Amino acid sequence: MKKRIYVGLTALLVIFLGVGITIWTNYYSIVADVRETFINVDATDAYVYGEVLFETRGCVFCHTLSEAGSMGIVGPVLDGIGTRSDINHIRESIVNPNALIATNCGNQMCEPDIMPQFGDVLDEAQVEALVVYLVAQ
Ligand code: HEC
Numbered sequence: 485m486k487k488r489i490y491v492g493l494t495a496l497l498v499i500f501l502g503v504g505i506t507i508w509t510n511y512y513s514i515v516a517d518v519r520e521t522f523i524n525v526d527a528t529d530a531y532v533y534g535e536v537l538f539e540t541r542g543c544v545f546c547h548t549l550s551e552a553g554s555m556g557i558v559g560p561v562l563d564g565i566g567t568r569s570d571i572n573h574i575r576e577s578i579v580n581p582n583a584l585i586a587t588n589c590g591n592q593m594c595e596p597d598i599m600p601q602f603g604d605v606l607d608e609a610q611v612e613a614l615v616v617y618l619v620a621q
Pocket residue numbers: 537538541542543544545546547558559560565569574577578581582584585586587588593594595596598599600602614618
């Protein structure tokens with residue numbers, strides 16, 4: 485009897501977490517859309533666009549990257565990512581993070597299901613801009 489309650493509670497928790505992350509990711513992307521409209525960024529310069537997106541899309545909360553002045557400690561440090569990872573690895577890590585779990589994590593968490601699956605909320609040009617920006621780091 486008790487066991488059943490725990491199983492039920494755990495299932496509920498997993499569902500709430502899943503729904504919560506989905507809502508948050510979508511809500512955050514609407515806020516980001518609005519901010520990007522106000523910033524009026526030049527989307528034709530991929531590097532500059534990527535730099536803006538790295539901030540507006542919340543990458544800064546989880547990742548440390550000197551160029552962006554960010555000090556997130558959830559995901560791996562992205563300094564030097566362009567020299568240690570190829571372009572396809574970087575793209576896949578953004579579009580479908582669970583497909584490729586980073587290995588150079590130091591004290592950070594390199595677990596699946598932490599980084600949002602940005603392939604669901606970013607369009608192709610946005611992904612490419614982030615890739616161009618990160619390859620140069
Ligand atoms: C909620 C925290 C979180 C957010 C927000 C986040 N990431 Fe991540 N990121 C992680 C974690 C944790 C990992 C390690 C697990 C993995 O590889 O999926 C990771 C891994 C990566 C990697 C692979 C690094 C390597 O060394 O292989 C890249 C590239 C990356 N993130 C880029 C981004 C970009 C770009 C954004 C914003 C669009 C972003 N992340 C937003 C947590 C986050």
